[in-house]
Amino acid sequence: MVTEFLLVGFEQSSPSTRALLFALFLALYSLAMAMNGRIIFITWTDPRLNSPMYFFLGHLSFLDVCFITTTIPQMLIHLMVKNHIVSFVSCMTQMYLVFCVGVAQCILLAFMAYDHYVAICHPLSYAQIMSQQVCVRLVSTAWFFGLINGIFLEYMSFRNPFCRDNHIENFFCEAPIVITLSCGDPQFSLRVIFADAIVVLLSPMVLIVISYARILASILGRASSSGLGKTFSTCASHLTVVIFLYTSAMFSYINPRSTHGPDKDKPFSLLYTIIAPMCNPIIYSF
Numbered sequence: 268m269v270t271e272f273l274l275v276g277f278e279q280s281s282p283s284t285r286a287l288l289f290a291l292f293l294a295l296y297s298l299a300m301a302m303n304g305r306i307i308f309i310t311w312t313d314p315r316l317n318s319p320m321y322f323f324l325g326h327l328s329f330l331d332v333c334f335i336t337t338t339i340p341q342m343l344i345h346l347m348v349k350n351h352i353v354s355f356v357s358c359m360t361q362m363y364l365v366f367c368v369g370v371a372q373c374i375l376l377a378f379m380a381y382d383h384y385v386a387i388c389h390p391l392s393y394a395q396i397m398s399q400q401v402c403v404r405l406v407s408t409a410w411f412f413g414l415i416n417g418i419f420l421e422y423m424s425f426r427n428p429f430c431r432d433n434h435i436e437n438f439f440c441e442a443p444i445v446i447t448l449s450c451g452d453p454q455f456s457l458r459v460i461f462a463d464a465i466v467v468l469l470s471p472m473v474l475i476v477i478s479y480a481r482i483l484a485s486i487l488g489r490a491s492s493s494g495l496g497k498t499f500s501t502c503a504s505h506l507t508v509v510i511f512l513y514t515s516a517m518f519s520y521i522n523p524r525s526t527h528g529p530d531k532d533k534p535f536s537l538l539y540t541i542i543a544p545m546c547n548p549i550i551y552s553f
Contacts, residue, residue, distance in 0.1 A: 269429035269448070272358050274351045276342065276438035276533075289346040292541065296339045299545035303328040306548050319397040320386070323379045324551060326406050327508075330372050331544035337364040338439040338540045345438065358440040359425060365439070366420045369516065369539075370467050371413030376509055377471030378405045383502055384478035388485045420463060423456045425449075437536055468517055475509060504551045511546060515539035 277285055310316050310325030338361070345351045353361075385396050424442045427449035435444050442460055446453045479502065515538040 269355070269431070269433045271352050271354050272433045272435050272440065272445070272448075274341075274345060274353060274438055274440070275434050275436050276345055276351065278345075278351060285346045289343060292339060292346070293343055295541055295545050296335060296343070299335055299541065299548075300332060302548035303331045303544065306551070307332070319382050319402045320379075322399075322402050323375065323382060323406070326409075327372070327375055327379070328548060330368050330375065331547055333364070334368045334372070335541055335544045337361055337368065342438040353440070355429075358435075358445065359421065362424060362440045362442055362445065363417045363421045366442070367413040367417035369413075370416045371409045372512060373467055373471045373516075374409040374412055375406065376505070376512070377474040378409065379505055380475040380478040380509075383505065384482055387482050416463070416467065420460065423459050423463075426456060427451050427453070437533060439536070439540070441536060464516075468513060472509075472513065479506070507550050508543070508547050511543045512539055515543065 277288055280288065306328040307325050310321040310328075341353070341361070382397055386393050389396060420442065424446055429448055430450045431448050433448065435441070435448070437444055443457060446456045446460065449456070482502065515535045518535045
């Protein structure tokens with residue numbers, strides 16, 4: 268019976284390569300923490316930014332901080348030490364936090380698209396529709412579904428005992444990889460994870476697409492080039508973040524497992540665990 272896992276990650280790399288990766292990821296992690304922390308501080312303390320858009324942006328940065336903190340510090344430690352073993356409980360905890368924060372991010376991005384739609388298409392009613400109470404409820408909804416969905420996915424990932432190889436071919440406990448190590452047939456759990464990923468990723472995507480379709484129809488109807496440019500600059504940052512997150516998450520959880528492998532999984536895992544959280548504040552700064 269498996270009681271611990273071995274995170275292979277970058278174990279096969281040479282010591283010099285691991286040292287270089289440590290310096291690189293430490294710099295990226297520090298940069299992501301600093302930039303997201305700055306956004307959180309400014310949006311939550313500056314009264315001039317007391318608007319729904321900055322309220323949501325502050326919470327998105329907070330989710331980014333939570334997301335990278337669940338995976339990157341552990342990876343940095345494993346790059347410097349030979350012991351890459353994690354306990355069963357630690358793996359479960361990490362996986363739950365990744366599920367919870369990831370789902371909350373997807374839902375929050377959909378609510379941010381809706382906020383843009385209301386601001387652009389219904390400016391006179393914007394303050395009434397997107398009141399402080401409504402914004403708090405929307406953020407709470409994102410967290411609630413993240414917490415509940417995380418419990419469900421955690422159960423599906425660890426419903427079977429583990430008696431096979433305990434080597435995880437990644438730098439953190441990623442669900443599809445861990446499930447394949449369980450006893451018996453893992454296909455049912457993988458299919459459930461696949462179906463859940465479709466709902467979690469595509470449902471918010473539908474709201475995002477509808478919101479931007481209506482925004483596009485609205486600004487084209489006004490036929491104002493200045494309005495078009497202003498609207499594009501407002502929405503481009505959000506759309507870029509959506510593409511970053513959804514592309515990497517869809518490859519990891521919706522793509523068939525037959526197309527996966529350590530060399531393919533790790534780049535996409537890095538994309539949504541550290542690159543996207545680091546790029547989000549940079550993207551929103553323009």
